[in-house]
Amino acid sequence: MSTVTPIVIIGAGPAGAATALRLSYLNIPSVLIDKSDFPRDKICGDAISGKVPTLLNRLDPAIMDRFRKRFSPIDVWGIRFFPPSKKLIELPFKVGYERVPDAAPGYVSKREDFDMFLIEEVRRRENIELHLNTNVTKWQKTDGGYTIETKDGKKSWDCRLLVDAAGAHSRFSRKEAKQEVDHDHHAAAVRAYYKGVTGFHKDNFIELHFLDKYNPGYFWIFPLPNGQANVGLGMRSDIVKRKQVNLREALDEIIASPEFCERFADAEQVDPTKGYGLPLGSKDRVLSGDNYLLTGDAGHLIDPLTGEGIGNAVYSGFIAAELAENCLKENRFDAEYLKAYDVRIERVLRTELRLSYRMQQIMQHKWLTNLLTGIVAANPKIIELLCRMYTDFELRKQLVKPTFWWKLFRAKSGKMPAVNPSSVK
Numbered sequence: 001m002s003t004v005t006p007i008v009i010i011g012a013g014p015a016g017a018a019t020a021l022r023l024s025y026l027n028i029p030s031v032l033i034d035k036s037d038f039p040r041d042k043i044c045g046d047a048i049s050g051k052v053p054t055l056l057n058r059l060d061p062a063i064m065d066r067f068r069k070r071f072s073p074i075d076v077w078g079i080r081f082f083p084p085s086k087k088l089i090e091l092p093f094k095v096g097y098e099r100v101p102d103a104a105p106g107y108v109s110k111r112e113d114f115d116m117f118l119i120e121e122v123r124r125r126e127n128i129e130l131h132l133n134t135n136v137t138k139w140q141k142t143d144g145g146y147t148i149e150t151k152d153g154k155k156s157w158d159c160r161l162l163v164d165a166a167g168a169h170s171r172f173s174r175k176e177a178k179q180e181v182d183h184d185h186h187a188a189a190v191r192a193y194y195k196g197v198t199g200f201h202k203d204n205f206i207e208l209h210f211l212d213k214y215n216p217g218y219f220w221i222f223p224l225p226n227g228q229a230n231v232g233l234g235m236r237s238d239i240v241k242r243k244q245v246n247l248r249e250a251l252d253e254i255i256a257s258p259e260f261c262e263r264f265a266d267a268e269q270v271d272p273t274k275g276y277g278l279p280l281g282s283k284d285r286v287l288s289g290d291n292y293l294l295t296g297d298a299g300h301l302i303d304p305l306t307g308e309g310i311g312n313a314v315y316s317g318f319i320a321a322e323l324a325e326n327c328l329k330e331n332r333f334d335a336e337y338l339k340a341y342d343v344r345i346e347r348v349l350r351t352e353l354r355l356s357y358r359m360q361q362i363m364q365h366k367w368l369t370n371l372l373t374g375i376v377a378a379n380p381k382i383i384e385l386l387c388r389m390y391t392d393f394e395l396r397k398q399l400v401k402p403t404f405w406w407k408l409f410r411a412k413s414g415k416m417p418a419v420n421p422s423s424v425k
Contacts, residue, residue: 015296016165017118018317035135042111043276051311075104187278189234282357305356
């Protein structure tokens with residue numbers, strides 16, 4: 001006999017856990033199900049963007065304090081950007097920042113640790129019913145919502161709203177919501193953990209290396225706790241297929257190259273290189289329907305330029321939970337009412353994802369990337385401007401406007417006054 005519950009969430013990673021936690025703080029019970037036990041490894045770049053602490057602090061400022069005390073994540077204060085020209089650009093996330101680890105704009109923590117922490121937070125909440133090691137493989141649409149059932153048939157639930165947070169390989173997303181993989185809007189990546197990598201920025205800037213041979217895509221090095229590093233390589237899936245790139249072999253080749261061999265001279269790989277797929281948010285999709293919502297990777301919400309997905313997963317979970325509150329009040333779970341989810345995703349995430357996609361397209365042109373980054377590297381005021389773009393989305397939109405860069409080019413050539421960051425609109 002099925003258990004009747006208003007809201008079931010499939011997947012207990014960042015998207016699902018965030019949905020359940022936001023519902024819980026709204027005093028709304030939910031059932032949270034995951035096929036795995038925790039802790040478990042999740043192949044990822046491990047970077048936690050500023051969206052995550054911002055959103056979790058809205059629930060309870062003590063949450064991030066507990067995370068820092070429990071796992072001591074690396075506090076991150078900026079990005080080191082290496083274009084094909086090799087002209088290093090260092091972009092702090094905050095202009096004139098003072099390094100205070102408890103107030104960092106971002107962190108790096110192994111997903112095994114971060115996801116385990118979210119499960120611990122879930123377990124602190126009495127109104128979240130958590131089921132781990134529980135593999136849901138069957139669902140059936142009913143007049144009132146969905147009936148879902150585990151693979152072994154021993155458990156089933158009837159719900160009014162199904163929140164799919166089952167990740168990039170979600171069966172519900174593909175089969176029920178018809179979100180098929182589009183290789184033009186999908187990335188392939190490999191990741192390895194190392195210890196003993198040298199040459200990091202003193203304030204733990206993460207590193208993105210855009211290499212000629214693997215464009216569009218990048219090689220990354222992110223500092224981790226305990227002297228370790230997350231090292232990886234990602235490219236768009238259609239490019240990988242067309243160029244027949246073996247990403248595992250390519251990663252080894254990059255690390256052994258003259259450009260990086262000194263930094264890895266005394267380093268040791270501590271786990272096997274692992275591959276994974278990234279459903280990018282560069283294609284507009286409908287993420288809602290009668291009695292369901294798609295969140296996180298199940299909704300293809302990964303940033304197409306940076307590959308960052310944790311922040312968007314958490315954000316989409318919060319949006320889903322807040323709409324679910326209205327659904328319960330109005331007793332409306334139909335597709336027309338749930339379109340409000342897509343409207344809010346459009347407003348807070350989709351526009352940003354389109355912008356990242358346009359920037360990714362620009363960076364496919366080596367000569368243009370080198371020209372633009374050359375202008376930036378030679379102008380401290382422009383670096384200040386780009387730093388502000390991390391938190392100012394309207395300002396960030398200027399990056400893809402040709403007139404913005406034309407003004408910078410003319411200023412660099414001495415044909416017009418230099419750009420004052422405070423004057424850019």
